[in-house]
Amino acid sequence: MPLENKEFKPKIVAFCCNWCSYAGADLAGSSRLTYPADVKIIRVPCSCRVNPMFILRAFEKGADGVIMCGCHPGDCHYSTGNYYARRRMTLLFSMLDYLGVENGRTRVEWVSAAEGVKFSETMNSFVEKIYSLGENVRLGDLRCKS
Amino acid sequence: MQELINRAKELLADGTVARVLGWKAGDLPYNPEPAYFESAEELKDFVYNGFCGANLSKYMIEASKLEGKTMVCLKPCDTYSFNQLIKEHRVDREKAYIVGVGCKGKLDIEKIKKQGIKGIESIQGAEITDDAETLTIQTLYGEKTCAYADAMLERCHVCKGKEHMIFDEQIGESKETKDAERFAEVERIEAMSPEEKFAYFQSELSKCIRCNACRNACPACSCRKCVFDSNKFDSSQKANVDSFEEKMFHIIRAFHVAGRCTDCGECSRVCPQGIPLHLFNRKFIKDIDALYGEYQAGADTDSKAPLTNYTFEDAEPSIVGKRG
Numbered sequence: 097m098p099l100e101n102k103e104f105k106p107k108i109v110a111f112c113c114n115w116c117s118y119a120g121a122d123l124a125g126s127s128r129l130t131y132p133a134d135v136k137i138i139r140v141p142c143s144c145r146v147n148p149m150f151i152l153r154a155f156e157k158g159a160d161g162v163i164m165c166g167c168h169p170g171d172c173h174y175s176t177g178n179y180y181a182r183r184r185m186t187l188l189f190s191m192l193d194y195l196g197v198e199n200g201r202t203r204v205e206w207v208s209a210a211e212g213v214k215f216s217e218t219m220n221s222f223v224e225k226i227y228s229l230g231e232n233v234r235l236g237d238l239r240c241k242s
Numbered sequence: 243m244q245e246l247i248n249r250a251k252e253l254l255a256d257g258t259v260a261r262v263l264g265w266k267a268g269d270l271p272y273n274p275e276p277a278y279f280e281s282a283e284e285l286k287d288f289v290y291n292g293f294c295g296a297n298l299s300k301y302m303i304e305a306s307k308l309e310g311k312t313m314v315c316l317k318p319c320d321t322y323s324f325n326q327l328i329k330e331h332r333v334d335r336e337k338a339y340i341v342g343v344g345c346k347g348k349l350d351i352e353k354i355k356k357q358g359i360k361g362i363e364s365i366q367g368a369e370i371t372d373d374a375e376t377l378t379i380q381t382l383y384g385e386k387t388c389a390y391a392d393a394m395l396e397r398c399h400v401c402k403g404k405e406h407m408i409f410d411e412q413i414g415e416s417k418e419t420k421d422a423e424r425f426a427e428v429e430r431i432e433a434m435s436p437e438e439k440f441a442y443f444q445s446e447l448s449k450c451i452r453c454n455a456c457r458n459a460c461p462a463c464s465c466r467k468c469v470f471d472s473n474k475f476d477s478s479q480k481a482n483v484d485s486f487e488e489k490m491f492h493i494i495r496a497f498h499v500a501g502r503c504t505d506c507g508e509c510s511r512v513c514p515q516g517i518p519l520h521l522f523n524r525k526f527i528k529d530i531d532a533l534y535g536e537y538q539a540g541a542d543t544d545s546k547a548p549l550t551n552y553t554f555e556d557a558e559p560s561i562v563g564k565r566g
Contacts, residue, residue: 156487
């Protein structure tokens with residue numbers, strides 16, 4: 097099937113920290129709040145666990161957008177993990193921008209366990225953004241795209 | 243150079259050091275290579291001239307494991323790397339006898355060749371004691387000249403200064419050769435449109451042959467086990483299969499030394515494909531300076547590196563999009 101006839105279904109990877117954002121996603125679910133099924137959540141022990149390579153690998157394997165969610169600064173389960181993650185992600189996103197990758201494809205949001213609404217809103221707005229940016233062709237392995 | 247050899251002989255003779263880490267003449271007039279010298283006789287091959295660009299700091303990681311002290315010749319910019327390695331407990335200060343050698347800018351043979359000078363037989367004016375502003379090059383096609391500054395490595399145009407950050411003694415005069423803005427090229431790329439940026443890096447990085455020379459030469463890149471050697475990493479030890487692998491390699495390579503990179507420029511110097519790899523490191527340095535305060539890795543041995551530190555008021559990652 098030619099590419100242009102295919103409906104664009106984005107693949108979105110969300111790294112959620114076990115203690116806040118993953119619980120926030122859970123709350124969104126139990127509160128019957130909706131967010132798009134395009135978002136695939138990967139649970140990590142802490143936002144600080146997210147290695148820059150995880151994000152690049154997600155893009156390489158065909159993700160159209162990657163979002164990282166963690167506890168609000170100051171609320172990290174391990175006290176300081178998200179402060180380190182914040183610096184790392186800032187530098188990584190800046191580097192991706194420098195390489196000409198649209199910076200709308202990457203995002204960091206702080207979502208607490210009590211913010212089911214914020215989780216759902218964040219995911220809805222992020223997916224909308226990815227729909228507007230379209231398919232990720234700059235990064236990623238082009239072999240598997242037909 | 244003779245002063246350096248004489249001092250090396252003295253130090254070897256009185257037992258202060260067990261070996262000397264310096265450069266020996268290569269098979270061509272412009273490719274001296276790092277070498278150990280363990281006796282006065284071996285020192286006859288010792289050279290130190292404008293082509294001795296190699297940063298010897300990294301060799302001290304292995305030399306720190308050897309018996310006895312090693313006399314190591316470090317140029318002013320190499321001492322930043324050495325300091326950084328001390329900070330990371332990768333070298334043993336007690337095992338090193340640091341001779342701060344003078345430097346008046348190091349030469350890049352590729353820049354000479356680019357000027358159409360081929361068939362090089364010998365080069366005069368590259369000696370550290372020479373005050374010549376021009377190089378006189380004997381070639382198969384006659385004598386050619388080239389301005390010293392035009393043949394300098396990129397890193398010497400943004401020289402960090404002529405002061406040695408750490409040394410036991412100093413031999414020779416240094417000259418500051420800075421004549422360009424360090425971040426000018428980074429700023430030029432930042433001002434491009436996303437399409438232009440992407441096209442620029444695509445064309446530069448697609449030259450990469452994954453020889454790993456940038457990784458191996460980098461004094462900050464000194465892990466015993468490297469992520470790029472893991473067979474779980476798809477692109478270990480092989481050519482790229484898609485256009486993203488070399489980008490991922492270079493982003494991660496630069497990221498792993500972010501905040502620790504002293505901007506010594508070894509990565510670009512050793513690249514056989516001439517990729518301006520320092521542009522990645524320098525982008526991280528520029529961002530770190532702008533967001534977390536000016537920081538020069540290797541200027542001291544006890545400050546906290548920017549990526550192992552934080553403040554409550556750090557910028558959010560969304561600042562990248564807002565800066566425009």
